[in-house]
Amino acid sequence: QSVLTQPPSVSAAPGQRVTISCSGSSSNIGDTYVSWYQHLPGIAPKLLIYENNQRPSGIPDRVSGSKSGTSATLDITGLQTADEADYYCGAWDSSLNEYVFGTGTKVTVL
Amino acid sequence: QLVLQESGPGLVKPSETLSLVCTVSGASIGSGYYFWGWIRQSPGRGLEWIGSLYPGLRTYYHPSLQSRVTLSVDTSRSHFFLKLDSVTAADTGVYYCARTKAGHTGFDFRGQGTLVSVSA
Numbered sequence: 001q002s003v004l005t006q007p008p009s010v011s012a013a014p015g016q017r018v019t020i021s022c023s024g025s026s027s028n029i030g031d032t033y034v035s036w037y038q039h040l041p042g043i044a045p046k047l048l049i050y051e052n053n054q055r056p057s058g059i060p061d062r063v064s065g066s067k068s069g070t071s072a073t074l075d076i077t078g079l080q081t082a083d084e085a086d087y088y089c090g091a092w093d094s095s096l097n098e099y100v101f102g103t104g105t106k107v108t109v110l
Numbered sequence: 111q112l113v114l115q116e117s118g119p120g121l122v123k124p125s126e127t128l129s130l131v132c133t134v135s136g137a138s139i140g141s142g143y144y145f146w147g148w149i150r151q152s153p154g155r156g157l158e159w160i161g162s163l164y165p166g167l168r169t170y171y172h173p174s175l176q177s178r179v180t181l182s183v184d185t186s187r188s189h190f191f192l193k194l195d196s197v198t199a200a201d202t203g204v205y206y207c208a209r210t211k212a213g214h215t216g217f218d219f220r221g222q223g224t225l226v227s228v229s230a
Contacts, residue, residue, distance in 0.1 A: 002156070035216030037157070044206050044223050045149075045157065050216025066148050089159050093213040098172050099147070099159040 003028060004089055004102035007052040011108040022072040022089035026047050028100060032092050037044050037101075041087045048087075049074065088100045112136040114207050114221035121227050127228040128197050128226060132207030140165050140185035145210050147217060148181065148192045160192065160205075164212065180207035197228045 005023045012018045022034065037051040047056055049065035052072065061079045072091075076083055089102035112115070117225060120129035145163035148228040163181040171179050180193040190207055204225050208217035 033213065034217045035219070037219075039157070040149075042218040044208075045217075047216050047218050050211075055216070075174055086156075090157075090217070092157075096173065097170065099162065099170075099217075101149075101157040101159065104156040 002103045003093060003096070003100050004091065005008055006087075006102040007106045008103070009106045009108065011110055012079050013110045014081065016081050017019055017075065017077045018079060018083075018107055020074040020076075020087055020089075020107070022074070022102050024070050024072070024091060026070055027095035028070075028091040028093040029067060029072055031094050034065065034067050034072040035090045036065055036072075036074045037088045037090065038083075039088060039104075045088070061106060076107070083107055111174070111218045112209065112218065114209070115190065116205060116207050116220070116221045116224040117203075118224055118226065120225060121225055121229060123230055124198055125227055127133075128201065128228075130192040130193070130195040130207075130224060130226070132190040132192075132215045132221065134190060139190060140183070141185050143212060144166055145212060145214065146181075146190045147208050147210060148205060149208060149217065149219075149228055150203045152200065155203075160194075162210065162214065163190070187221050199228050202226060203230045219226075 033051045037045040039045040052067040113135045115133040145162040150159040163169045178195045204223040206223045208219045
């Protein structure tokens, strides 16, 4: 059971927007950077956001991340069928002394 | 461009040791500034961090695995290793190596992962 809580699933129509929340605590999100990952079956996870809101090269600007207090949010606008995947947040937890991934959110494009 | 390639035996017997190698190209493991980590996903479960190593400086392990896991590097051969002792069926899954900046700001996965099954 992860210390970072995400909604199990979110869905939206193509072209719409989805928002995925990641709720943590003062020892993880509240204390350090949050990252976000996209995971499609059979391939390695892809880093979408690092350091709360930074996009690696190649990640489109319709993907964005933010952090406030002990929670973080991933936004995907202009939803595409290719965005159907599992999404995880992640952060270092200074109390547990480990890197923790969120519980994961399945995004469905209706 | 960073490329990571995980490799190892696809099948390991219970109670034996799992050994995986991550071959790194496009970057120098020993150049500093980065942690090198292993992450896995067991069937039906989410991502689980196993551990991270900063060559020559610091290694972190998942507390629940700490007694069984060892990370190491061979910078001369650009190899990064995972050794997991006394495996059980619960260790079955896909194992990934990845890189992150100091501070664990976000893991960059550049390999395909390697599937490991623990079975007699």
